[in-house]
Amino acid sequence: MTILRPGQRLSLGVAVLLLASGLCLSQGAAVESSPASPPVFNEKEFVAYKQKGHGTLAGQVFLGASSGKAITQAGVPVHLIPVTKYTRYWFDHSARGTACSSPGDPPTANATPTSHQPLNCAQEALRQLDSDKRILPYLRTTRANPTGHFWFTKIPAGRYYIISVIEGSSQKEDGPAGIAWLTVDLDAAEKATNLVVTDCKSTLC
Secondary structure, three states, X not given: OOOEOOOOOOOHHHHHHHHHHHHHHHHHHOXXXXXXXXXXXXXXXXXXXXXXXXXXEEEEEOXXXXXXXXXXXXXXXXXXXXXXXXHHHHHHHHHOOOEEOOOOOOOOOOOOOEEOOHHHHHHHHHHHHHOOOOOHHHOEEEEOOOOOEEEEEEEOOEEEEEEEEEOOOOOOOOOOOEEEEEEEEXXXXXXXXXXXXXXXXXXXX
């Protein structure tokens, strides 16, 4: 995880430097691998995430175009999801998957994955998570501003996924679409600012 402390401003040049120095590798290795089979939902793993805390998470979410430009989308939802055995399996097998259930089909143990674009898989995965009433009390969502910046406040300590599905460019030229994500370890009352939440499918990486 790469965190810039208060007083520093995030620019595309800084983002390029951060990504080039290994952010992409840290994204993949930040969280231990998920279980081989779907784990049972254990509410005890989530209890600490329901309370209001004193931490702050802020940063910028964007995708990298092949030209090296940062592509943002005004108003795109940014999701803060606790990392547990249950959500690790969901993230590795659904949100980051290249095969997923057809949109509108409820997830079942015997469902046959259907090939879709990763963007569609990520969108479907988030819909499935939002439909799970057991986990809804522990999820937080905000929206990015036109430059892709976002803020979460009153966050309890713990480990989180920050995930955003960007559908395209808010700029004049066409931009990529896909999932931007990062894992964050937040200490009690910590203010983690200028987080870089992105993909790793461009020259930025």
